[in-house]
Amino acid sequence: MSALDKLSVIVWNEFVHERENAAVRAIYPDGMHATIAQALRDTPALGRGAAPLDIGTATLDEPEHGLSEARLAGCDVLVWWGHKAHGRVDDAVVERVQRRVLEGMGLIVLHSGHFSKIFRRLMGTHCSLKWREADERERLWVVEPSHPIAAGLPAYFELPYEEMYGERFDVPPPDETVFISWFEGGEVFRSGLCWQRGHGRVFYFRPGHEAYPSYHDAHVQRVIANAVQWAAPRVRIADVCPMVPAIEKLSAKDVSFQRVGIVQKAGD
């Protein structure tokens, strides 16, 4: 990929709250996906190697949820927001997304996406946590300032109104922990976590309750923009499980072994 090649990004949103709830619609009139996509357009990339973006969106109600085989094949990074309608996401689409991640596609899972089928499938765990909706202040601390996802951020940033998520977050040990959140009500949460799965990168980012304007926040937008660059594919390798010939010459052997009486060799 040359430095000029664009990254193809799809922002996926179930887009249910915004249509059913006027308060949410007031914050995100065109849906959270539209706000996030616009933020990605408006947030200048930081750091060497940052690629220009070609940004689209997709939602639950589109055919194949907007994630056809052909469209996903051309996608470099997928951003995922879901909450009420996890169960309505087609298993075939989930499997397709998983396969693309394992081939190298990046995946950014936001907030209540912790319970999405795709995230649970990639993690292999329940992905449960403690929660509370109480108009609460969240302060996100950067614990790895040198991580590309933290580029351009201060030592911490605050969100004045957020849903609380508390530990223990039931996910596999992350490869990297970028943010830890402090909540006004007394909890902590590992709120920015990185994993490699197959050849792809997965980032979970905590903020983004639909009832609050978190995706209008400049720091949150910076994190998502950085994460898209970080999750950009390095390779594209389809799954194979090949039978391969020996590289070295194998010795001739007596294979008329018996199950008893074999004395094995071992070393100090």
Added chain:
Amino acid sequence: MSALDKLSVIVWNEFVHERENAAVRAIYPDGMHATIAQALRDTPALGRGAAPLDIGTATLDEPEHGLSEARLAGCDVLVWWGHKAHGRVDDAVVERVQRRVLEGMGLIVLHSGHFSKIFRRLMGTHCSLKWREADERERLWVVEPSHPIAAGLPAYFELPYEEMYGERFDVPPPDETVFISWFEGGEVFRSGLCWQRGHGRVFYFRPGHEAYPSYHDAHVQRVIANAVQWAAPRVRIADVCPMVPAIEKLSAKDVSFQRVGIVQKAGD
């Protein structure tokens, strides 16, 4: 759990090769599960905290594959061998096993079990690899001599006849790498890998092609016996995702926020 409490272990085997193939039956007349179970009975546990074992077996053809809700509820560590019949394992049983692992049950996955439904589900990846059946010598190097699974082992041990598995092994980054294999034909493989998933421990151990007597080997038996002790549950915690009250008093706030014009606070 007191030091005297027994660990309840189930050795699960699809038990197909042994009934269909006389050469395999000659090595494992009563099935690999019987050989492994007997080895666990005969291998004295090493190290502080080693518990006595209560060992049973289960196979594919039993009702619910021998893994009913009640039986799994009482199981501390499950050992898994499968190859030809992965697809015949019921998804409901797979989900049940996964839930028990996430609650704290240990899982030891052997050899061709890398492609079992339960292993792939817990890993979230394809779990593919390179392979070759060529009566080949494998030498397993201990790379973490202090790991409990390596207790009592020499610096390396050999298996004179094994199927080759080669890198890249498509699994998530392991928490610990206990063994790396050298193959006569020129490949290497991370052949003893540890992961925590939920509250349970998972160990993958490479050797054990059905056509070779690997489960009669004393070093292989030592590894499995050690792994059972290592994987013993430390807790039993059922999945919950609770709404919780605030611990600290929350400040009164003006929540008539607008999506624009919020000035966030951040720190150096």
Added chain:
Amino acid sequence: MSALDKLSVIVWNEFVHERENAAVRAIYPDGMHATIAQALRDTPALGRGAAPLDIGTATLDEPEHGLSEARLAGCDVLVWWGHKAHGRVDDAVVERVQRRVLEGMGLIVLHSGHFSKIFRRLMGTHCSLKWREADERERLWVVEPSHPIAAGLPAYFELPYEEMYGERFDVPPPDETVFISWFEGGEVFRSGLCWQRGHGRVFYFRPGHEAYPSYHDAHVQRVIANAVQWAAPRVRIADVCPMVPAIEKLSAKDVSFQRVGIVQKAGD
């Protein structure tokens, strides 16, 4: 090691504050080491494999700081508290402790020990952090309830008065994160961290400012007692860097190579 073998534990304390400051002495009349040692005697061990303890203490002013070659040779787990006098610890003793850890001895580093020579040497980093002394409430959240160091603990526990330590804590990525602290003043901290170094285990535990009675707290005592059991040696392996003969027969080769013109082989 049999289940009946005792673990030999040394609680080391620089023992300066308690002698210079009446307020500290009021809390720890015989020194923090005495309080911690007594707590280890009084806290019943939890879990399978818990060993009885043989507990001693050592302080800075003793010859060789109470850590002679002979005494360290018989030590299984060393607990370390220091603050004002890090610079007075002899480099030869530090090197001796490091060598024992790499051989398999466990090391528990407490609170201001983050800046001790031995901890910085084992970590390879500065081990800096943010701090504040303000009689502040700390709440420690258990993020790995299945970890042996968390055995017997509730979901969180509080210390009403503690010094604040805040992120970023400049340590290498930990193997396991057992606790994360919430502070009243707004910070978070990874307050219980595990690393393996060589064949030994290292645990850092945050609480324990000398001006507060944290080591009289039952939860803190439980953590230290659990950590001692967790850090118990699994092996004892002295450092070697041996020249070894080939195991496999090496092929005869033309080694009259030139630096140019070599065509290497590679594989797909």
Added chain:
Amino acid sequence: MSALDKLSVIVWNEFVHERENAAVRAIYPDGMHATIAQALRDTPALGRGAAPLDIGTATLDEPEHGLSEARLAGCDVLVWWGHKAHGRVDDAVVERVQRRVLEGMGLIVLHSGHFSKIFRRLMGTHCSLKWREADERERLWVVEPSHPIAAGLPAYFELPYEEMYGERFDVPPPDETVFISWFEGGEVFRSGLCWQRGHGRVFYFRPGHEAYPSYHDAHVQRVIANAVQWAAPRVRIADVCPMVPAIEKLSAKDVSFQRVGIVQKAGD
């Protein structure tokens, strides 16, 4: 850093073998540092974000080993080869290099540099291994094909003549394992390992015995070129351990606590 900014690279070599031994000099007439530096000039960078390089060298016999405070201050990535003269490297220079790594500078340690003062100091372990000089074939397997250091490499590559290094390699658990080597004589070795220390990245790469032409090999050159790009600084943060004011208002408290009778609060 803009995409056009050059990375400043220093290739450091003790430069002793080449002057004392005619056979080594025949392979590396101007020193290994000259060969590696020229290879970095000649190897086109791969991947998005690859920066042009400004390459210099430094050797043991220069004042301050060519690593003055001023020169290191301007260095982005340091490549290190040493073997016979580790003990002659000045501790003050070692500490300077360590401080720069912790601030964000990249460090690539080659082959016998595993025993260098700087590597051992950053690792905190002995860094021992098994070894043998026997004109032996080494095959390096790529275990993380998506890692930037593996860009452009085949599934494996071979070196026809190398010194053998065998496990156990006494280093801390790596963040990432990029290569594992197979040796003709029967050993394996984790031969490409990544760690973060402070804000800097460290990569250890195994090949490069002075008696063999490994640094003339195109695959080896590709790895070092990739590693330089991977290790490029993301930040530059000097060490501080600041006292900080509280962000949140602290409650007024009775601090006339006594060491007994405090009842702590804890939660489920």
